[in-house]
Structures are given as C-alpha cells and as structure tokens.
Amino acid sequence: MDGSFTHLGNHFDDTASTIETSSVFDLKARRHDDDDETVDETLSLASVPVGRTGMGDRNYGEETDGLSTLDPEMETELPSHACAYCGIHSASSVVKCLACSKWFCSARGNTSSSHIINHLVRARHKEVSLHPQSPLGETTLECYNCGTKNVFLLGFIPAKSDTVVVLLCRQPCAAMPSNKDMNWDTSRWQPLIEDRSFLPWLVSTPGDAEQLRARHLSPQMIGKLEELWKDNANATVADLEKGAGVDDEPAPVLLRYDDAYQYQNVFGPLVKIEADYDRKLKESQSQDNLIVRWDIGLNNKHLASFVLPKLELGDVKLAVGDEMRLRYVGELRAHWEGVGYVIKIPNNQSDEVTLELRRNGGDKSVPTECTIAFCADYVWKATSFDRMQLAMKSFAVDEMSVSGYIYHRLLGHSVAAAPLKTSMPRRFSVPGLPELNVSQVHAVKSVLSKPLSLIQGPPGTGKTVTSATIVYHLAKFTALGSKLSVLQLNPARMLNLKFHSFLYTSRSALTTATWSWPNSHN
Numbered sequence: 001m002d003g004s005f006t007h008l009g010n011h012f013d014d015t016a017s018t019i020e021t022s023s024v025f026d027l028k029a030r031r032h033d034d035d036d037e038t039v040d041e042t043l044s045l046a047s048v049p050v051g052r053t054g055m056g057d058r059n060y061g062e063e064t065d066g067l068s069t070l071d072p073e074m075e076t077e078l079p080s081h082a083c084a085y086c087g088i089h090s091a092s093s094v095v096k097c098l099a100c101s102k103w104f105c106s107a108r109g110n111t112s113s114s115h116i117i118n119h120l121v122r123a124r125h126k127e128v129s130l131h132p133q134s135p136l137g138e139t140t141l142e143c144y145n146c147g148t149k150n151v152f153l154l155g156f157i158p159a160k161s162d163t164v165v166v167l168l169c170r171q172p173c174a175a176m177p178s179n180k181d182m183n184w185d186t187s188r189w190q191p192l193i194e195d196r197s198f199l200p201w202l203v204s205t206p207g208d209a210e211q212l213r214a215r216h217l218s219p220q221m222i223g224k225l226e227e228l229w230k231d232n233a234n235a236t237v238a239d240l241e242k243g244a245g246v247d248d249e250p251a252p253v254l255l256r257y258d259d260a261y262q263y264q265n266v267f268g269p270l271v272k273i274e275a276d277y278d279r280k281l282k283e284s285q286s287q288d289n290l291i292v293r294w295d296i297g298l299n300n301k302h303l304a305s306f307v308l309p310k311l312e313l314g315d316v317k318l319a320v321g322d323e324m325r326l327r328y329v330g331e332l333r334a335h336w337e338g339v340g341y342v343i344k345i346p347n348n349q350s351d352e353v354t355l356e357l358r359r360n361g362g363d364k365s366v367p368t369e370c371t372i373a374f375c376a377d378y379v380w381k382a383t384s385f386d387r388m389q390l391a392m393k394s395f396a397v398d399e400m401s402v403s404g405y406i407y408h409r410l411l412g413h414s415v416a417a418a419p420l421k422t423s424m425p426r427r428f429s430v431p432g433l434p435e436l437n438v439s440q441v442h443a444v445k446s447v448l449s450k451p452l453s454l455i456q457g458p459p460g461t462g463k464t465v466t467s468a469t470i471v472y473h474l475a476k477f478t479a480l481g482s483k484l485s486v487l488q489l490n491p492a493r494m495l496n497l498k499f500h501s502f503l504y505t506s507r508s509a510l511t512t513a514t515w516s517w518p519n520s521h522n
C-alpha cells in the first residue's frame, strides 16, 4: 500500500492545529487533493540532511565504541521531533509517543525492531500520534469504534472503496460487526505493526542516505538510554556517553571459579543489579486516585481493599505478604498514612488488592470514613538480597560455611560425590502439605539420596511444596535438624539461567536432583 493519504474520520479538521484523533484514512494522495498544504515527503527527504536541517554532511557522527554520535553542537539543532534514539526527523518517518512525548522513527539501525517499536516495548508505552506534517497530518491512532489507542491492538480494514481504510482494534471491534453505519469486511483486518515496524503507508521508512547519517545506537545503548529515562526523562545520548564506563557490563558468570572470592566477585554485582532493578520496579508501583473499601478483619485489623490499575495492565507485580503504604491525600481530613501487608491479590472472584494495616481496629486515626483520594506505594525491602550477599560473603571467608564437597561443586570443580546416608521415608507426602505428584516424589527421593540438588520447574509447579517436604524429611530423619538451612535463589533474570529454586543444606552434603516436567522448557 503505497502513496500518501488523507484522513477522513469524523474528527478530521484539515485546518485545525490541535491533535486530531482519527481512524479513517483516505488513501488518495494528499498532495493531489490539496496542493497548497501538501508536504512533498519525497522532496523533503531528499533535500534535508538528517541530523541538522540544511547543514550538509559535515560534522556527522564519529564512531565511538559502536555509538556513532552527532556533534554535540549540532545535536542542539535537531528539531524537537527528532528520533530520541537516532536523530532522524523526517515528518513522515517519526511518531510521537503519547506517554513520554518523545519522538521515534521507523528506522531499525542496528536492532531488529524499528526504533518506535523498540521504545514502545521497552518502555511499555502503547499510544502514538503522527507528525503534523506527515502525509496523514497530526493524528492520534485509535480504534474507530471503541477509541482504544493501544497500537499493539490496532489494525486496519479497507472500507467503502479501495482508497479508504478504517482503524479498528483486534478485540473486540474487528471481531464483531461494526455498530456504526459502515459495512466493513472484518476478515480483511490487518495489524498496523508488522515485522516490528509500523506499516510503511502509515510511517514511512527513512531513506538509506538518511539512515546512514543518523546516530547509530547498539541495542545495549538503547537499553541503557531507556533505563536512564526512567530516572531522568530529559536524559540524552550525550548523558549515555558521560556515564560510559561507570555502568560497565558485569563480569560474565563462569562454569568454573578458582575460589569463593572469584565467585563472590562475579555474583555480588549481579545480586546488586537484581536488587536495584527490583527496587526500581517495586517503587514504580506507586498509584494515586485510589478508591478504598474499608473492613475489619477477624484479627481486628483494618482491611483496605482497592483496585490497582497498574496491576491489571501487567506493569507491576504484587504478591501476598508484600508491604504497601496507603496514604490519604484528600481534603476531608488531615493527611494520613499507614503501612500494611498485602493479604489478597486479584483473583477470579475480584480485582481488588486487600491490605491488612498494622494498626488495630481501635485506631481512630485510620480514615475509614473516607473512600476516595488515596495513594498506595510499595515498600521495598532488601532482606532477601542482603541475605544473598551475606551468604556469598560467608561462602568466601568462612571455610566451615559449607562442606568441601559443596564448596568445590559450587565453584564448578569436578569432585566425586560422597555417598549420602539418609533413610528413605515410607511416605513422601507430609502432613499439612499437598499430596505430592510423581515428579515431586521423584525429586524428593533424588534429593534425599544424592549430595547436591537442583530443582527446576516453571512457575507455580510445586517447587516450594517440594522444598518444604524435603526440609521436613531432612529435619525429621537426619541428625541435621538443628543445623538445617535452605537457600532459595531466583537468579534467572540476572544470570539468564532458567532455574528457579536452589536448595542446599548447610554443613551437610548437598544433594543434586534434576527434576523434569513433561513439556517443561525451564
């Protein structure tokens, strides 16, 4: 589908200077319809050097560590709609992200996705508008029927004639007959994003010359820039360079370590990165304008229930036991804040999160008479990360922290397994825990009979129940009861490994069991 188009939606106003929201496009070339207002993109692409209007080729980037940069002086001359990654700024090739008001282009640079899709995915943003001087004019992309602006749901259907398309979301609008008086063939619906780029008739691909002159960011640099924006929305590529070397890549994990110090030097920074990431993620869960429903629990504690839209959007994760701070910021009474534990997260019955406040039901300061104007923040705790660092330190400095066998196995040295003298229980399932399935019984048996164990499985498949069962048996049937400790790590993200739980018994032999699920890919 080539050419330039005019939009015809009911909101269309060709003379308006405000942003249009339009979802019906006329595919006739706009310049043919409206010569006076036409922006001839072909001409403008060929005649405007990328990076600085009218400055010719001089001063275009010099390569530094995979990052081709524009001269900083010239950088300031880039128009405000220049791609925040590469600087390309042809009106037809850029779109504005409505969440952060930054512009991105449809070039791919060194990445497999176009810059705009790269940004939307990394930043979890979803809504865009076209440039005022693009062939379709200043237009926010939205579903003609329901108005949703999530571009990952939007597609188009040729309507009326071959020269008009209508934008509809995949679900539910394209899946049901239109309730407006148009008759579109919804079987012809196609997504607006294909091969990680907007369709070229919507956002054109910059020309080769333009792309060559643009700044070249590696995927790693793009990732770092997106991270910088989380703390400082005005950060630029220049800030990336300033920070170069400070935020060096962590040392890669190895299959074999010389000693526990080397192990700690590699894993310590990774645990810190994981902790920082976790804190940032959790602290971004702050949410205002909450409507709270109050209750008193059986233990006489105040219960505050509310819907967290960010949770529904999948932007944040919350688990039972997490701590949150609830604040009243309205005008009806003095500001108030209280801390509590999450005792319920959304389930099939309700979308609400329920917080059990630490203060008891007799506390008169809890604003139970108010229901609106509440904010909730996540209270991040470093406990589990501190424990991991402490464990690594003990591993490094205390030669009695683990047995010689475990020491060498953890460091990747080949060492023969000493036989383990544990008696097998007659019954593997234990009181108070679910009846184990075959895989779980197999895992428990292996752990009890081998000196080192790795239990792996997809989320929610019963690793914790299995671990608890193992601890029960080890405590009950071995002399280890008083010395037993279990370490659970979840380092999958930082190490890019696929294991989920790691269990060992301190001062005892470690046990290994590989636990495989049918169709398990972890």
Ligand SMILES: Nc1ncnc2c1ncn2[C@@H]1O[C@H](COP(=O)(O)OP(=O)(O)OP(=O)(O)O)[C@@H](O)[C@H]1O
Pocket: 434, 435, 436, 437, 440, 457, 458, 459, 460, 461, 462, 463, 464, 465, 466, 500
């Ligand atoms: N054999 C079983 N029979 C019935 N329910 C079970 C069984 N094993 C585990 N469950 C239940 O399945 C749920 C998930 O189990 P568990 O928490 O042990 O999984 P997990 O693999 O540790 O999860 P995650 O990866 O999220 O930490 C729990 O509600 C648990 O009670």
